[in-house]
Amino acid sequence: MEKKADKGNRRKFLKNTLALGTAALATGAGTALANNDDKKNTEKIKVLTTEGKIIEIEKPLDECKINPCTPAQGKEARIGIPGRSFVMVIDLARCKNARKCIEGCQKGHNLKPDQEWLNVVLMKDHPDQEPYWFPRQCFHCDNPPCVKVCPVGATFKRQDNIVLVDNDRCIGCKFCVVACPYSARIFNWDEPLESEVAREDFSPETSVPAQVGTVSKCDFCPDRSREGKLPYCATSCPMGAIYFGDKNEDAVSNGTETERFSELIKERAGYRYLEELGTKPNVYYLPPVNRMFDYKSGLKDLPEEKQKVYDNIRNGKKSN
Amino acid sequence: MNTPAHVLMKEFIPYLEKPSAKWYAWVAILVIIALFGMYALIRQMIDGQIITGMRDNAVWGIYTANFVFFMGLSYAGALISCSFQLLRIKWAKPVLRIAELITVSSLIVGAPYILFCLGRLDRIHFLFTHGRIQSPITWDVIAISTDLVFCIAFLYFTHIRDFAKLRDASDFNVAPWRKKMYSILALGYKGTPVQKKYLHQAHDIMAAIIIPTAVIAYSLLSLLFSMSLKPGWHSTIFSPYFVVTAGYSGLALLIVVMWIYRKNRKLEKHITNLHFNYFAFGLIILTFIYAYFSFSEYLTQWYNQTKTFETLLNNLVNFSQFGWLSLFHIVFAFIVPVIILGFPWFRSINSVTLVSAFIVLALWVKRYLIVVPPLENPFIPIQDVRPEYVNYSVSWVEWALSISGIAVMILIFTVASKIAPIIPVSEVADMHNEEKPKLLFKTKGE
Numbered sequence: 001m002e003k004k005a006d007k008g009n010r011r012k013f014l015k016n017t018l019a020l021g022t023a024a025l026a027t028g029a030g031t032a033l034a035n036n037d038d039k040k041n042t043e044k045i046k047v048l049t050t051e052g053k054i055i056e057i058e059k060p061l062d063e064c065k066i067n068p069c070t071p072a073q074g075k076e077a078r079i080g081i082p083g084r085s086f087v088m089v090i091d092l093a094r095c096k097n098a099r100k101c102i103e104g105c106q107k108g109h110n111l112k113p114d115q116e117w118l119n120v121v122l123m124k125d126h127p128d129q130e131p132y133w134f135p136r137q138c139f140h141c142d143n144p145p146c147v148k149v150c151p152v153g154a155t156f157k158r159q160d161n162i163v164l165v166d167n168d169r170c171i172g173c174k175f176c177v178v179a180c181p182y183s184a185r186i187f188n189w190d191e192p193l194e195s196e197v198a199r200e201d202f203s204p205e206t207s208v209p210a211q212v213g214t215v216s217k218c219d220f221c222p223d224r225s226r227e228g229k230l231p232y233c234a235t236s237c238p239m240g241a242i243y244f245g246d247k248n249e250d251a252v253s254n255g256t257e258t259e260r261f262s263e264l265i266k267e268r269a270g271y272r273y274l275e276e277l278g279t280k281p282n283v284y285y286l287p288p289v290n291r292m293f294d295y296k297s298g299l300k301d302l303p304e305e306k307q308k309v310y311d312n313i314r315n316g317k318k319s320n
Numbered sequence: 321m322n323t324p325a326h327v328l329m330k331e332f333i334p335y336l337e338k339p340s341a342k343w344y345a346w347v348a349i350l351v352i353i354a355l356f357g358m359y360a361l362i363r364q365m366i367d368g369q370i371i372t373g374m375r376d377n378a379v380w381g382i383y384t385a386n387f388v389f390f391m392g393l394s395y396a397g398a399l400i401s402c403s404f405q406l407l408r409i410k411w412a413k414p415v416l417r418i419a420e421l422i423t424v425s426s427l428i429v430g431a432p433y434i435l436f437c438l439g440r441l442d443r444i445h446f447l448f449t450h451g452r453i454q455s456p457i458t459w460d461v462i463a464i465s466t467d468l469v470f471c472i473a474f475l476y477f478t479h480i481r482d483f484a485k486l487r488d489a490s491d492f493n494v495a496p497w498r499k500k501m502y503s504i505l506a507l508g509y510k511g512t513p514v515q516k517k518y519l520h521q522a523h524d525i526m527a528a529i530i531i532p533t534a535v536i537a538y539s540l541l542s543l544l545f546s547m548s549l550k551p552g553w554h555s556t557i558f559s560p561y562f563v564v565t566a567g568y569s570g571l572a573l574l575i576v577v578m579w580i581y582r583k584n585r586k587l588e589k590h591i592t593n594l595h596f597n598y599f600a601f602g603l604i605i606l607t608f609i610y611a612y613f614s615f616s617e618y619l620t621q622w623y624n625q626t627k628t629f630e631t632l633l634n635n636l637v638n639f640s641q642f643g644w645l646s647l648f649h650i651v652f653a654f655i656v657p658v659i660i661l662g663f664p665w666f667r668s669i670n671s672v673t674l675v676s677a678f679i680v681l682a683l684w685v686k687r688y689l690i691v692v693p694p695l696e697n698p699f700i701p702i703q704d705v706r707p708e709y710v711n712y713s714v715s716w717v718e719w720a721l722s723i724s725g726i727a728v729m730i731l732i733f734t735v736a737s738k739i740a741p742i743i744p745v746s747e748v749a750d751m752h753n754e755e756k757p758k759l760l761f762k763t764k765g766e
Contacts, residue, residue: 172440172443179549183699
């Protein structure tokens with residue numbers, strides 16, 4: 001196979017080999033997704049082939065982990081990255097409402113400070129439970145209610161698990177917003193922020209530039225995945241609460257630690273929010289046990305009016 | 321000629337002749353209100369929906385409520401008039417044109433409200449170029465446009481004989497262009513037996529098509545809500561519930577419009593106590609059916625309630641939230657109609673009309689209560705410091721467009737009753753013919 005492969009195919013092969021090698025080589029999983037900045041690195045690395053041999057190969061360039069490395073546009077953007085099955089795991093025990101994920105997401109996607117694709121809410125499932133912080137974004141469901149109801153096919157499900165919005169197509173009926181049980185979608189009520197990206201360079205994978213009168217939401221940052229980077233929220237979380245990765249590789253990473261997805265879910269009793277709705281989300285939560293912080297530490301830095309919105313939860317009632 | 325129809329037509333001809341200054345002034349007022357709504361819509365298209373009261377969470381507001389409300393009013397003609405046509409019921413003939421006009425005007429006014437919700441009206445053609453049949457919105461677009469075409473056709477068919485009479489009327493003093501218009505609209509109808517037979521068949525066929533079309537259209541409309549997983553929307557009985565509500569509001573509006581024309585045009589001879597009496601009886605039956613559906617809907621969900629539904633229900637009865645609106649709805653959609661219509665000493669033409677007017681209002685409130693509260697009660701609690709993101713409030717743009725919708729509906733009535741008599745003259749004249757009713761379809765025998 002290696003003999004007849006041209007350069008592009010060889011890359012693909014190496015990528016696959018890397019994917020298989022994750023189990024054997026702890027470094028493998030990390031390099032596949034984690035962020036590295038040394039661009040002109042030509043050093044060799046060792047990987048495990050399918051035949052079980054360890055071979056030495058040229059280390060691939062970091063900015064091009066997945067071909068093509070530029071965000072897909074048009075029809076291409078509707079297919080998804082082949083062979084990928086993106087998932088997110090959020091460790092509720094680590095979240096202390098630092099809200100850095102929100103800021104990172106807003107900066108990365110050119111959003112206004114009050115446009116939250118990702119939000120952290122205070123939850124209390126029953127009166128005796130200690131409240132916990134709950135980061136909530138689009139769950140990229142496998143059975144997405146939003147995609148079903150779109151009258152023009154502006155929002156779509158891709159083979160790499162991601163649900164995206166094509167804001168060149170969206171007519172702004174907001175039916176998807178009401179269909180989503182997780183309140184994940186937002187509407188551009190007025191003109192979005194000016195963007196450096198030209199209108200014709202819009203890609204549903206970056207969701208930039210936004211357009212007034214259309215719907216937008218968390219996109220799982222597939223453009224970052226193409227570059228081998230984690231989504232903005234995962235890299236900006238100071239607690240490392242947000243893991244992102246590939247279910248096919250069985251690996252998720254928060255930037256510093258890389259875990260096996262299946263083991264994480266198994267050992268930490270991972271669950272999906274509102275499983276009973278049958279939406280089959282691709283975001284998993286690890287229950288807030290053995291917490292690293294008291295939930296009250298997340299209230300400290302908030303302005304008083306913001307603290308008030310949590311009163312209902314803290315008093316044991318569900319807010320409205 | 322001095323047939324009953326011609327005598328009757330003479331009575332109405334003064335209303336159809338050259339409009340008075342008062343009529344023009346009235347039309348001007350309505351047009352100004354409609355233009356104000358147009359201005360609001362243009363502002364909304366330029367400034368974006370930020371100038372409406374809608375925000376994330378309550379992303380739909382009174383546009384959607386109006387849409388559901390006006391579509392519901394269209395049941396006045398669609399169901400009443402068509403089923404009376406098929407059932408060969410004669411006593412209601414004088415008011416059937418009013419019913420059909422309510423249907424067409426409310427469909428014309430109501431359908432655009434769903435478009436006002438669109439953030440990108442400039443992309444409206446995508447519904448056809450990129451339409452997805454899986455989406456309930458596509459179902460609505462197909463069903464409502466079909467319904468509208470059918471109802472306009474039916475309304476036109478019921479006009480043809482009157483147009484022919486107006487074309488032939490000798491002492492009808494109008495501009496030549498209007499004479500020509502009647503001649504074109506009459507389609508060369510001369511009342512020959514063949515023409516009579518075909519026109520009657522066309523009536524029957526349209527009536528038989530419109531009834532299921534209207535039921536399907538409004539059922540599909542309810543799916544905009546019940547297809548969602550939202551507590552308060554995700555209900556299996558929404559389709560029949562909506563259909564019953566539509567019939568209820570349609571009949572109530574019909575009574576109100578009947579009363580207005582009766583007073584305004586002095587039609588006491590044609591629109592009689594009998595009509596109010598019979599319709600009031602229909603109204604009380606519908607009150608109970610509507611109450612039955614409402615009771616079934618809320619009782620099942622209240623008896624053993626999920627957490628989110630519990631919050632929704634609390635908001636509906638909380639007087640700082642939707643409590644007053646709920647109370648208004650309950651009082652005027654259930655209690656008052658039962659008291660006023662149920663006991664003989666309260667019943668009169670005026671009281672029945674007043675109750676009907678309040679029923680129409682209460683059912684608008686009901687649509688608001690269906691649309692907004694579930695949006696404000698999502699599964700994940702809203703924890704927002706911006707009050708407009710927590711609770712929906714209607715902005716001037718939305719009010720302007722709502723009021724202009726009512727103005728356009730009245731305008732359609734004003735113009736339509738200038739073109740043809742508000743009473744279907746030819747049909748009413750037939751009432752006194754002792755003709756044997758025509759069979760609906762062929763059966764063996766005789």
